[in-house]
Amino acid sequence: MELDGYKVTDPFFGRPFIDADEQRGEGTPYRYIHGGFEGTDTRFTYCFPSTEHYRGRLFQPLEGANAGHENVNAGPLGPITGGLEMTFRLGGYCVESNMGHIGDVEDPKAGPDPTIYGFRAAAESARFSKYVARQIYGEAPHHAYVYGGSGGARRSPLCLAYGEGTWDAALPYMGDAMDGEHGDMRRLRTGTPNxxxxxxxxxxxxxxxxxxxxxxxxxxxxxxxxxxxxxxxxxxxxxxxxxxxxxxxxxxxxxxxxxxxxxxxxxxxxxxxxxxxxxxxxxxxxxxxxxxxxxxxxxxxxxxxxxxxxxxxxxxxxxxxxxxxxxxxxxxxxxxxxxxxxxxxxxxxxxxxxxxxxxxxxxxxxxxxxxxxxxxxxxxxxxxxxxxxxxxxxxxxxxxxxxxxxxxxxxxxxxxxCYYYRHHIMNHVEWDALRIGGKPIYKQYRQPEASPFMGVLHTGRFEGKMMWVHHTHDASLWPVQGVGMKNNVEREYGAVEARKKFRLRWTENAEHVPPHMAASAPGRANTTWLIDYQPVIEQCLLDLVDWVENDIEPIDSNFSLVDGQITLPPTARERGGIQPVVSVTADGGVRADVRVGESVALIVKAEVPEGTGKIIGVKWDFDGTGSYPREEVVDGTRTALMLSTSHSFDRPGTYFVTALVESHREGEVNAKFRRVSNVASARVVVS
Structure with a gap:
């Protein structure tokens, strides 16, 4: 690999070096390259698939939390962010960066500079990857995309805003509302009082x-x-x-x-x-x-x-x-x-x-x-x-x-x-609950500086396009946080022009982590009220690619915000987005009271928003174990359906009968990926 011809764009970084270059991968073989930049703690990992899978794109997933690691997507936890296989399915190679620091320790050269950790280390890693890609594929990627959840959603908008043309689009999911003026490079101030x-x-x-x-x-x-x-x-x-x-x-x-x-x-x-x-x-x-x-x-x-x-x-x-x-x-x-x-x-x-x-x-x-x-x-x-x-x-x-x-x-x-929130209120509308006549009820203290690893304030001014995905059941980045970037982009460009650059999608019944990483309530598996959101992220990335490269506008979601709560419309036509809208009734209501052995009539209704796919799967879970033992036969041709079944219980208790409905953009019943799901439940009390 020839390195001498690369000239860093950002003078903070020294010459690039490569300390590993090898073939890896069992499912899809790829070339693994690891290295960094001299004089800094910035490290990167590049994973280049064969030309058979490559279609000219760069995908750069950003790690959550404080970052500090460059082998997350290429490692055992990669599937949380889609993993390498998703990157390859989307026709790209993968770039990972430790965002300029090793573990949770600042780079001695950078010190507490939030710009290094917020976007500059990621940008130089991406630029050098294009230089390497030119040697491997004969030309640099024609488009580049940056995305990430949680801490990755904190930093990916900064990459798009300040990356000087490195990326064409970003997909943050589960991000925050810490927005400000373009060019403000001061460290964030927040102790996360919420x-x-x-x-x-x-x-x-x-x-x-x-x-x-x-x-x-x-x-x-x-x-x-x-x-x-x-x-x-x-x-x-x-x-x-x-x-x-x-x-x-x-x-x-x-x-x-x-x-x-x-x-x-x-x-x-x-x-x-x-x-x-x-x-x-x-x-x-x-x-x-x-x-x-x-x-x-x-x-x-x-x-x-x-x-x-x-x-x-x-x-x-x-x-x-x-x-x-x-x-x-x-x-x-x-x-x-x-x-x-x-x-x-x-x-x-x-x-x-x-x-x-x-x-x-x-x-x-x-x-x-x-x-x-x-x-x-x-x-x-x-x-x-x-x-x-x-x-x-x-x-x-x-x-x-x-x-x-x-x-x-x-x-x-x-x-x-535990009472910190009273004395460190933020300048967002939901905090008005702690103000009277615009003045705080309690004595206030200055918001402390956040970790420099969290970067700087978001800005609504950026080149390229952004699709923001937020979850309705996120206990870490609360749903109200999902509207911050939308407001900022509209403030910068106006509502009409903002739609040319920005879209917001809601994922219903999704938490901050996939269900298998969260605990379940006693007697009820969390898969009966939470979905795995990764198929949503993959479909949204594909839609972002279509928006950027083919000018196909993505459908966004409609919602309302009242008293800090996000509410989605009840029908697929009103709601938009890409998830099925699902409801379940037991004996005609959301609750049925029956005796042991008595049959309960169950009905599931589901509809997919127009233009976003067909229903490919319907499963029932009756006892809260999340095993979904009964599967209905669907052929992948319908956008709406109503199915009925019945069930009786052989012991007393409270049961949340749940239907899991999956859709797929092309209606492929046997599809392994992009199976976009939603769930709904009814309570059955058995005496």
Whole structure:
């Protein structure tokens, strides 16, 4: 591979180097190239398929969270973002970058410069890939696309806006509403106060969350406030107004990325923000004025480590197979796989259960090889704690920790964080719930700087096209966040011109992660209310390609925003988008009450928006296991259908009978990919 002829566009980066060049791949063989730029921590991975699969495109998936790894899409977790096979199906080669930093540690040369981590490292990696592609294929790619979810959705719009023609289009999905003026290169300021509201509802409601969940499930009362005291009702109402999606209340009990984000910034927030001291010492703060609201939850304890735990131990040892460990097992495996840290302990077992409210508690080592290291509780069960942190602590986790090491457990900063949302309100419309006459109700503190890895503010001004995909049941990037970019683009160009550049699509019943990565509620598999959104992303990428290369305009989604809640129209014609619209009834309603052995009449109705495909599959799940044992026969020719079946139950209980409906753009019943799905349920109570 000839490298001398490449001249970097961005002078921050030194000469490119390649340290691996080999053939890989069993399904679709590809050429794997790994390297970086001298004098920097920027690393890249290129995966070039054979000319048989290549159709002249560059696809660049961006990693979520803080990034820092260049082998996610090419690794075991690749299918979450589509994986290499999707890239090859779409006729492209794949570019991955660690976004300018190794793990969670800043590049010494870049320091805290958010432009390097936000888009410049990705851009130089993409430019050099085109130089390499010219040598492999005889010419550079004719079009380039950048996309990503969560943290990747934070950065991919920056790539399109500031990449100087590197990419033709972007597809962010599950992104945020941190928008501003074009050219503002200052670090973001946010402590994600909306997450603190969610944590406080989890803490304050406790076991009553189960009643809230039941009320908001199909056939429930629809009143989540029944049985709550004044403080509990106030906290839940605020959470909804700030945009938390109704119908996804179970995830309040199962925080994932939100817990990691706290761990990644907690030490810095506490050191820099006077709020954390004022919360306990000054009038106008709950910790000072109403200490009884937090006193019972305090953890401030010295104890010792019984043993460190690796992700494989959590996944394989019998004692961790109980349902209560499902979340900690899943999170440990996700982090170990994403960061290739199977040989690093992800959790510890403590000698004693500290009681209190452990979420977000600090874990500081007082003895042993890890002395001084600060981590934070992400998930756990009694004495088993999964931890995360910032910088080098995040890279090390519990490496070097041994039985007998002493630790300090302290959750007082996190208890203050639970009311952080009151004192750090943001300049978005949903935060008006905490203003009277335009003025904040509570004393305000300055929003802290975010990690430089999150880049800079979004801008609605960019070259090329953007399709934004957001989910209605996302507990990490709440649905209300999905309208920020749309508003910004329309502010820059006006509503008419904005449609030439930007489209927004909603994915109903999708969470921040695929169902297999999230815990399930007791007695009901999450696949009975959540879908795998990856086929949606692949179809949207294909539609983006058609929009850019063939001028075929994509269908967007219609919606309304009221009191922080996104509502989609009830019919496919009104709603748009590309998902089937599905409804299910049991004995004619959303709830049926029957006796053991009594037959229940079930009807599913489904319709696909015009021009987006045909129905290729309908499956029924009757008992909440998510196994979908009954499959209806469909031929892939219809855009709408109504099917009926019946079922009886042989034991008492509450069952959520669910229909899973799949569509496909070309109506291929046996298609393996782009099977776009949706679900709907009815409640059957058997006595």
């Amino acid at each position: 997450f603190s509201s969610m944590f406080n509802v989890q803490r304050v409601l406790g076991a009553k969350l189960l009643d809230v969940i039941d009320a908001m499930q199909p056939g429930g009362s629809g009143n989540p406030f029944a049985g709550l005291d004044t403080h509990q009702a106030e906290e839940l109402a605020t959470l909804y107004r700030l945009g938390y999606p109704r119908g996804d209340e179970f995830m309040i009990m199962q925080p994932m990325g939100q817990a990691w984000l706290w761990a990644s910034m907690a030490e810095r927030l506490e050191a820099e923000d006077p709020y954390f001291k004022s919360f306990w010492t000054e009038p106008g703060h709950v910790g000072h004025d109403q200490p009884d609201l937090v006193r019972k939850d305090i953890i401030n304890l010295k104890t010792r480590i019984k043993r460190p735990l690796f992700a494989r131990q959590l996944a394989e040892e019998a004692e961790f197979r109980a349902p209560e460990y499902a979340r900690i097992v899943a999170l440990a495996s996700v982090f170990a796989g994403m960061e290739n840290m199977w040989d690093v302990p992800m959790a510890v077992e403590l000698e004693q259960d500290p009681g209190g409210y452990p979420q977000g508690a600090g874990i500081k080592f007082l003895s042993g090889k890890a002395t001084g290291r600060q981590l934070y509780y992400m998930s756990g069960v009694r004495t088993v704690w999964l931890g995360a942190g910032a910088g080098e602590a995040q890279n090390l986790r519990f490496k070097g920790v041994q039985a007998g090491d002493e630790v300090q457990l302290d959750n007082r900063a996190f208890l203050a964080y």
